[in-house]
Amino acid sequence: MKENVNSIKSAVYESEDMKMRDLAYLNTSCKLIYLDSMVDKKLIERNIIEPLLDCKTETVPEAVIKNAEYSRTSDLEAIVDSLLEGSCAFVAEGENTVLLMPVAASDQRAIQEPENEHIIKGAHDGFTENLNKNIFLIRRRVKDPGIRIKSYVLGSKTKTNVSILYIEELVDHGPLEVLFQRMDAIDVQELQSSGELEELIEDDSYSLFPQLLSTERPDRASSYLLEGKSIVIVDGSPHVLVSPITFFxxxxxxxxxxxxxxxxxxxxxxxxxxxxxxxxxxxxxIAVVSFHSEVLPLGILYAIRVQIEYVPLPPFFEAIVMQLVLELLKEAAIRLPSPIAQTIGIVGGLVIGSAIVEAGFVSNTMIVVIALTAIASFVAPVNQMGTGARILAFPIMVAATFFGFLGIVLSIAALLIHLCRLESFGKPYLSPVSPMHYKGMKDSFIKAKKKNNTLKQT
Known part of the structure; x- marks a missing residue:
């Protein structure tokens, strides 16, 4: 036992939060080893120590303890990994195996509605940082015995648990096999969030368009699961990844x-x-003001010309400056505490905007254009797509500055070519538009009407 204890102490570098408790179980010297920062001491006392001390008959410790889970192993690496996950190790004299019992401390936050995906009508629960709780939220909605779970441990240092959920009868096995291959190929030291995993397994990490959908809503993830997609859950992250996915x-x-x-x-x-x-x-x-003013009615053209007459900056620089100011205000509002963030939004939107216009640096029309652009980008239910749309506006503005409407058309054509070539785990990103699939169109641009097949129309 002394040799086994020394091996465990050496493997965790004799960490100061490693505690040991001496026990005498049926006249046999034993030790309980655990990391004080990872375990629930009440569970250890109630489920392990008290049953062992009260036992008076010859029996194995597994038959006495009250823990729901336990396992035996002689693998030192497995023992250390279990200790780091919140297990307690029972080492006995004369035994060449160690009894491991999970007694991890539970400090996870309660289930709450996601702040980034508010809805008006529907469920108001959201994923948490606990892997098992997230699986529970999905299984509570989809009570299908066909749900399969495949688990991975990624990161040689972090050893993060990752689970892939799919329904065997509904899933498209082609993209699923691609996902399995990419997960098997991951070799990193650390993995702490779903965002890091997304970058490792997506088709094109240089594209502004996300190829996996990230959501904190269990109802949304469950609906995609029932559509034959797979769900990737990373322990420690409330964001769940859905694959494969399309633009719409x-x-x-x-x-x-x-x-x-x-x-x-x-x-x-x-x-x-x-x-x-x-x-x-x-x-x-920019194109209308710089090249194609004839497309505007005379009254509107006159009003715009009057406003930009004394503005020193060209329309392109006006747009760039205001877009950057918008991004700065958005980042400031995100990083600051909520009461201050609201103040910054009001100051930025009203005071700074009015001051810039009165100073003559930017026209009123440009303020309206940038405001409409910001509102349109914030409409996207998934923040990733809205951010990508705002970034895409910059190169298209450059093309409009030099070539007018022709530059916009060429930029949109290049964008469509990129979207047509882009794939999500082997599936076309623009499906069902490219390639055209008429049956799939009914739930892309518009919501398909639910039908009750057994209800007779009168």
């Missing part, structure tokens, strides 16, 4: 399915249109 999935919201199909379809079309506005509106303004 980023503009769908659970509110669509909680509303009547006409209302859901209307708002979904508005969201898809908002992407075009966020990407093209500043460039269209």
């Amino acid at each position: 999935s980023f503009y769908q919201s659970p509110d669509d399915y909680n509303s009547r199909w006409l209302i859901g379809s209307f708002f979904r079309l508005i969201r898809v249109f908002s992407f075009l506005v966020a990407v093209c509106l500043p460039a269209i303004y």
Whole structure:
């Protein structure tokens, strides 16, 4: 026993939070070893120490302890990993194996509604940082025995648990096999969040378009699971990844399915249109003012010309400066505490905007254009897509500055070519538009109407 204890102490570098408790179980010298910072001492006392001390008959420790889980091993690496995850090791004299019992401290936050994905009508629970709790939230909604779970441990230093969930009868096995291959190929020292994993397994990490959908909503993840997609859950992260995914999935919201199909379809079309506005509106303004003023009615043209007459900056630099100011204000509002962030938003939106216009650096029309662009980008239910749309606006503005409408058309053509070539785990990113699949169109741009097949129409 002394040799086994010394081996364990050496493996964890004799950490000061490693505690040992001497026991005499049926006249046999024993030790309990655990990391004080990782365990629940009440569980150790109630489930392990008291049953062992009260036992008076010859029996193995496994038959006495009250812990729900336990295992025996002689692998030193497995013992150390279990201690780091919150297990307690029972070492006995004359035994060449160690009894491991999970007694990890539970300090996870309660289930709450995600702050980044608010909805009007629907469930108000969200994923947490606990892997098992997240699986519970999905299984509570999808009570299908066909759900399969494949687990990984990634990161040689962090040893992060990752689980992939899918329904055997519904999943498309082609993208699933691609996902398994990429997970097997991961060899990193650390993995602490789903964002890091997303970058390691996506098809094109240089693209501004995310190829996995990240969500904190169990209802959303469950609906994709029932559509035949796979769910990737990373322990320690409340963001769950969905694969494969398409462009139009980023503009769908659970509110669509909680509303009547006409209302859901209307708002979904508005969201898809908002992407075009966020990407093209500043460039269209620059092209009209710089090259194609004849497309405007005379009254509007006169009003714009009067406003930009004394503005020293060209329209391109106006747009760039205001876009950057918008991004700075957004970042400041995110990083600051909520009460201060609200003040910054009001000051930035009203005081600074009015001061810039009155100083003559930017025209009123440009303020309106940038405001509409920002609102259109914030419409996207998934923040990743909105941020990508705002960044895409910059190169299109450059093209509009030099070539006018021709530059915008060429930029949009290049963007469409990129989207047509982009894939998510072997599936076309623009499906069902490219390649065209008419049956799949019914739930992309518009919400498909639910039908009760057994209900007779009268």
